[in-house]
Amino acid sequence: MTVLALGTQLTRQVGPLANHDGRVLMIEAREFARRHPYHPHKLTLVFSAMRHFRDALVADGYEVSYRQAETFGDAFESHFDDRPDDELVVMRPASHGGGDRLRTLATEAGGSLRVVENETFLCSPATFDEWAGDAERLRHESFYRFMRRETDYLVDDGEPVGGEWNCDEQNRETPSADYEPPAPPTFEPDETTRAVGEWVADEFAGGYDEQPYGGDWADPEPFRWPVTRDQALEALDAFVATRLPTFGPYQDAMVEDEWAMNHSLLSAALNLGLLTPAEVVERVLAAYHDRSVPLNSVEGFVRQVIGWREFVRHVYRRTMPELARANQLDESEPLPTFYWTGETDMACLSDVIDGVRARGYSHHIERLMILANFALIYGVEPAQLNRWFHAAYVDAYHWVTTPNVVEMGLFGAGAFATKPYASSANYVDKMSDYCSGCPYAKTKTTGENACPFNALYWDFLDRNEAQLRANHRMGLMYHQLDNKDEGERTAISERAAGIRNRAESGRL
Ligand code: FAD
Known part of the structure; x- marks a missing residue:
């Protein structure tokens, strides 16, 4: 058996790699990266995080087969040529139909692939569906309260800590003119990230920068995102230490040239699997208990992660493929250039x-x-x-x-x-x-x-x-x-x- 570790499942905390120390397959599929005119930092982030994850697995004794191919199908063919009787195991991708597509490609390549539950989210499909029942329209606030009770986060005897489920009323402040939010950490590209960045610039030139009318691309800033679990944990620690206390009040505020404000900047690491939602929330709750970080900031953050992030994932699962085409207001203007x-x-x-x-x-x-x-x-x-x-x-x-x-x-x-x-x-x-x-x-x-x-x-x-x-x-x-x-x-x-x-x- 070989674990297929997708680029959005770079984790050993949960899922098949949490209790497997054998063979791992990873695939860099170029065709995937050409489907949209992706921002160069997005491609650099995904491919660099994958290569770092591979290196960490190898350092810990795993046997990693890292294939660079045009498509997943091509990579599966090479894999099953080398190991005809192998079975691949993968967590169900969050994208619509992703698990079925991978299984079909593996079968076409002469092998087999088993899809298991995706543990990079907190709420399983079965739990969500049981909560939703046959409701026509799903309500986030009600799901969020359900998740608070399920996880026992900020709950005391079944009731919300502090008396209210939602502290939004306290979270609509704007800062004074001289306010300067604490700076978020920057992760300097190492040799691997630099090599990926150069490869992305060559291989995918003509993507984001030339959409849709060509030319005039101002270089993006130097790449700054965490690409390893250690860096992601450092980003989490920095957020909790400096920006969390005022996350709540300024959650909705916008200030020119202050792009990060007090936000966590953790979405990219969470969506790659470098951090789990549970550990992120538990780190924030520890700050609430140990350092008395204000409840409105803690609750506001917990709601985003155990509420909104899980909720939209399941709404997507249940409403695709229709949601991608939905246009009930029948709007038809092109996106302004x-x-x-x-x-x-x-x-x-x-x-x-x-x-x-x-x-x-x-x-x-x-x-x-x-x-x-x-x-x-x-x-x-x-x-x-x-x-x-x-x-x-x-x-x-x-x-x-x-x-x-x-x-x-x-x-x-x-x-x-x-x-x-x-x-x-x-x-x-x-x-x-x-x-x-x-x-x-x-x-x-x-x-x-x-x-x-x-x-x-x-x-x-x-x-x-x-x-x-x-x-x-x-x-x-x-x-x-x-x-x-x-x-x-x-x-x-x-x-x-x-x-x-x-x-x-x-x-x-
Ligand atoms: P914080 O403000 O620090 O929030 C903490 C975490 O909560 C985020 O890291 C994220 O994991 C989660 N979260 C909060 N709100 C949402 C939400 N509505 N949906 C899912 N997760 C949420 N989020 C993405 O991860 N990828 C996207 O491509 C994306 N596109 C968006 C597009 C639109 C039009 C809108 C309205 C929201 C979008 N979001 C997306 C949700 C949210 O805006 C981002 O998760 C958040 O801004 C990421 O920054 P942060 O990590 O600093 O978040």
Whole structure:
């Protein structure tokens, strides 16, 4: 028996490698890396983490067969040529149909492959399905409370520690102008990572940097992400020691040039398997008990990991393949080019996209309330934004972008979102410092320099009225729209059309 260790399953803490010290197969499939125009840091991260994992296994006496091939099928053929009677064992990949595809390829290569449960998540499919029952729409808050009781994290006699399940009310502060968040650690590329980076630049040139209209690529910053378990643990320790105490209050805040704020930056390591969700949460809980880190920060973080991360994984599992194509608002605009280039005068979008180009990362509220919100009210076809997120972020995989982008960001299916996260410049201004330095006027809806978020917001409500007016959570918004007279509504619709023209010609 040989354990197939996929690039997103680089763990010996859980799964088949937790109690196996024999043969391991790892596959670098180039075709996989060409499916999307991936950010060079994403490819460098995955391949470097795989090579480091291989080296650590070899150092500990494992027999590792590390195959570089065009496809998984090619690598399986070589493997089963060398070991005709072998059986491969793999944890079920989180991507839709991944386990079945691997099994078919192994069978076609003349071998066999057994798919076992994916233990890089906390909640098993059976447990989630039992919790969900036959509910039509799944509710995150209820799942999260279920998970708190299941794991016993922050629970005392079945009740939430501190009396409330959710401390969100305390977690919507914005920092003062002179606030400087503690700097996150940077992991200097070693020889392996440098070699991978150079190979990625040669082999996958013409990817992210040239999408979709060619040229003009500013070099990303030097690569900085953890590529080994030791580095990932160091990143976790640094987060817990310095940024966790203020994670909660500033969770939703956006500050120009402060790309990390107090976020953990652990998603990429978690999604590769370098860290397990349980150990991350337990480290945070230890800080709560040992150092009295405030409960609102601890609870806010625990909710993201045992709640949202597990929830979206299972929503994806249960709603694919439909979720990837979902478009209940029937939107069809192409993704504006500036999502790739960062070339827009809008201060918020330009700063966030520049950060994504530099590092393949932006924090949650920038993803949701700047990038996805703009695409939502602009009317971008959900699959196009999903492809962009998948290509641009170091932590992106289909299982996690699809529910976050198509459903949470663009209200594509109504699988768990109860209303669209649509907002005007008001929200951006309240939660960030972008508007004061922006050439667009946050208080204007129409006219030359009016902030595009405003006209697009009202236009979004107007054009989707048939679908959204009956939603009781949208009542106030439609009441405000009703207060606009015919002339105002026409001017808004003309301004929205003008914004789309300018975006298409790269002049927004
Ligand atoms: P923190 O703010 O420190 O949060 C801690 C951890 O909670 C994260 O590391 C992550 O593992 C987990 N988490 C929090 N929210 C979510 C969520 N909604 N879904 C899944 N996990 C969550 N997350 C990804 O891992 N990959 C993606 O490609 C991705 N794309 C997104 C796209 C959109 C439009 C939105 C709205 C969210 C997306 N997320 C994605 C979720 C979330 O934004 C990121 O997990 C988070 O920003 C990663 O940064 P962090 O590690 O500093 O997170």
